[in-house]
Amino acid sequence: MNKHQTINKEPKYINPYLGGVLLGLLVLVTVLITGRGLGASGAIKSTVVTTAHVFTPEQAESNAYMKKFISDDHSPMYTWLVFETIGIFLGGLLSGIVFGRVKKLRTEHSPRITSKTRLIFALIGGMLFGIGSQFGRGCTSGAALSGTATFALGGAVVMFAIFGTGYAVAYFFRKLWI
Amino acid sequence: MCPLIPNGIIGTGWDFVIALILGIAFGFILEASGFSSSRNIVGVFYGYNFVVLRVFFTALIVAMVGLLYFSYFGWLDLSKIFILPTYLTPMIVGGVIMGIGFIMGGFCPGTSFTAVAIGKLDGIVFTIGLYLGIFVFSETFPLFGDFYSSGDLGNMTITEAFGIPASWVALAFTVVALAAFWGTMLIEKRVRKNMTEYKF
Structure with missing residues (x-):
């Protein structure tokens, strides 16, 4: 009984087909504006390269994979996907606040x-x-x-x-x- | 006219502002659809919750058909958009590794960030895992660097690979998606009837 009550109090998610249409329109708008789509893992890669470059610069610059993403004029954090991913976090937080799902660590x-x-x-x-x-x-x-x-x-x-x-x-x- | 930034209609100075706004919309849609919960996501593999399939396939066909319409009306120059390059074998292997990670971890990168945002410890740990995984990949890269860049087919599209016009590709995906929506609705009903541990 108790379990049912807590479940009933859980806020609803939006209709999945509505979510899909919104996500599809978002991909469309993203391509129309920037010429490419959305991403997520790229930002973590930038973070890995950045931390390696800060703590062990020589090793990072000699690493065959990381050196592809290191340039002299800007930090690997200063890329499109990093800003977009900060947005993903903020958007998730916003939705969580709106629907009452932001709670203590669990x-x-x-x-x-x-x-x-x-x-x-x-x-x-x-x-x-x-x-x-x-x-x-x-x-x-x-x-x-x-x-x-x-x-x-x-x-x-x-x-x-x-x-x-x-x-x-x-x-x-x-x-x-x- | 489109894409706006590559065509210089919107200055590149706006790049990061636009990235942040589009990201916020992305995160909001993912969280509002229920993707901050790993048990919702993984339901697609066990038949008790097909929300991933519904959102993913709907988004895919809306974006595909939308791009074709914009191109058809002459508002979008398809030759100027980025086509992800294909490295056939590495991408199959990568997809297989990601598939196993998906089942074990219950998230993919984008969804784990929204889980972090609402305070899910499993989302935080998954994100730490992503960081460690990419770090391990970078450190061990010389071992499989040749494999990583093998099977290079360039910026190949489905249209070029199979000789099917883009409109037919979009139609095929749409038909498959609609059939999948209907079929999974029936499966989900049957599976949920027999499940007691998971409430909806």
Whole structure:
């Protein structure tokens, strides 16, 4: 009973098709203005390169991958995707405030696993997503959504690979979720 | 006329202001759709919540068809938009790694940022994971640098790869999306009936 009450008090999410239309129009407007789509993983890459460059400048400059993103005239943080990602955080916060979902720190997990298990898998999952996004030239936002929407072959490849693999391995991780 | 910034209609000085505004809209839509919750997101793989499929596919076909209309009316020069380059094998491998990360972590990068914004510890830990993953990738890059840049097909579009006109590609995605919306609605109803741990 108590559980039902708390669930009933949970604020509703918007209709998914409305969310989809809004997101599609946003991708469209983004391409119409900037000539390219949205992204997310790129900002973390910029942060990695920036911190490495600040703490161990010589190593960062000699790193075969990081040196591609280091230039003399501006910091790797001074890029489009970093500002857009600050926006993602602010927009998420704004929606959370509007719908009453901003609360103190908590971990969401299936009742069948502990918070600790959830956090360990969140860390591993994040690491894998980070590594995969570098091979994929983008994540779900930049490659799968914006890439496919602009008819890029690579975008569709990444989209089918992510979701196809998700379905293929879902069975083995079912205890984490259901 | 469009894209506005590459065509010099909006000055590049506005780049970061526009980035911030578009990002805010992006984050708001993701959070409002329920993507700040990993259990909502992962539902797409277990059949109890297809919100990811609905939002993603709707967004995809709206953006695709919208771009084609703007191009058709001559308002958008499609040759001036960025086409993500295709590196075939690395992108398949990357997608597979991301797929496993998706199931284990329950977020993708964009959605994890909105989870951080509303105070989800699992979102924060996932984001730290992203940072560590990309750091590990950079440090070990020499080991697989050749593989990383293999299979380079350039800025290839689906249209060029398969010889199908863009309008037919958009139509195919639309038909598949509509069929998926209908099919998953039926699946979701059946799965939810048998689930007790997860309330909606």
